[in-house]
Amino acid sequence: MSVRIGITCGWRESEQKHLLHEEYVRAVASEGAVPVLLPSVAPELAEYYYNMVDGVLFSGGDDIDPSYFGEEPVAALGEITPKRDGFELKLAQLCLQGKNPVFGICRGIQLLNVALGGTLHQDIGHLSGLMHNQKAPRTHTVHQVDVAAGSRLHKILGATSIRVNSYHHQALNQPAKPLVVTAHSRDGLIEAVEADQEDVFCLAVQWHPECTYPVDAFSRKLFAAFVEEVKKKVI
Numbered sequence: 639m640s641v642r643i644g645i646t647c648g649w650r651e652s653e654q655k656h657l658l659h660e661e662y663v664r665a666v667a668s669e670g671a672v673p674v675l676l677p678s679v680a681p682e683l684a685e686y687y688y689n690m691v692d693g694v695l696f697s698g699g700d701d702i703d704p705s706y707f708g709e710e711p712v713a714a715l716g717e718i719t720p721k722r723d724g725f726e727l728k729l730a731q732l733c734l735q736g737k738n739p740v741f742g743i744c745r746g747i748q749l750l751n752v753a754l755g756g757t758l759h760q761d762i763g764h765l766s767g768l769m770h771n772q773k774a775p776r777t778h779t780v781h782q783v784d785v786a787a788g789s790r791l792h793k794i795l796g797a798t799s800i801r802v803n804s805y806h807h808q809a810l811n812q813p814a815k816p817l818v819v820t821a822h823s824r825d826g827l828i829e830a831v832e833a834d835q836e837d838v839f840c841l842a843v844q845w846h847p848e849c850t851y852p853v854d855a856f857s858r859k860l861f862a863a864f865v866e867e868v869k870k871k872v873i
């Protein structure tokens with residue numbers, strides 16, 4: 639049976655365009671689910687979209703407006719997209735109700751954390767000498783991530799240390815209460831979180847498994863576990 643997975647999209651204000659890398663669509667479809675692209679519409683419509691799909695994937699993209707976690711913008715803050723922030727934050731707040739399994743990628747982990755009351759490092763340049771914004775091809779893994787033993791992430795991957803790609807200049811600072819940190823890079827930055835509730839699948843990573851999906855077994859395991867969870871909820 640087919641399940642519908644909503645994937646949030648980027649928004650380019652200057653071109654008035656919604657954007658999504660094909661890699662997300664391909665990974666979701668390859669696992670046998672139906673990808674549904676979610677535009678950044680008025681926040682009031684978030685609940686409608688939430689109910690229309692069976693699972694939600696928060697995709698990567700621009701920085702989140704730091705006013706949502708009570709901070710003034712630092713000089714190194716990247717582009718922000720208020721239209722996208724408004725829709726996604728509302729959608730994320732619905733997600734821990736448990737009906738829809740949730741998977742967050744890159745901006746997605748940050749978005750979920752902010753929506754639940756956590757904070758971000760607006761720019762990690764001064765925090766770490768580790769390169770988190772790789773120049774290598776998107777399918778190439780560049781740094782190590784250590785996974786917390788016993789976590790859901792650990793059970794999915796079947797490993798306590800894996801290599802991942804990296805395209806971020808921000809990272810989680812204070813994790814929001816319902817989330818537990820389940821992976822770190824070797825410089826101590828947060829690379830994955832999950833909800834600490836057995837009945838709620840809410841898992842998010844700072845790297846981009848959709849890019850490595852065609853070449854990396856761990857990336858495939860992540861998408862497979864997410865889609866399997868969505869199917870379990872629907873049946």
Ligand code: MN
Nearest residue numbers: 770804823844
């Ligand atoms: Mn990284």
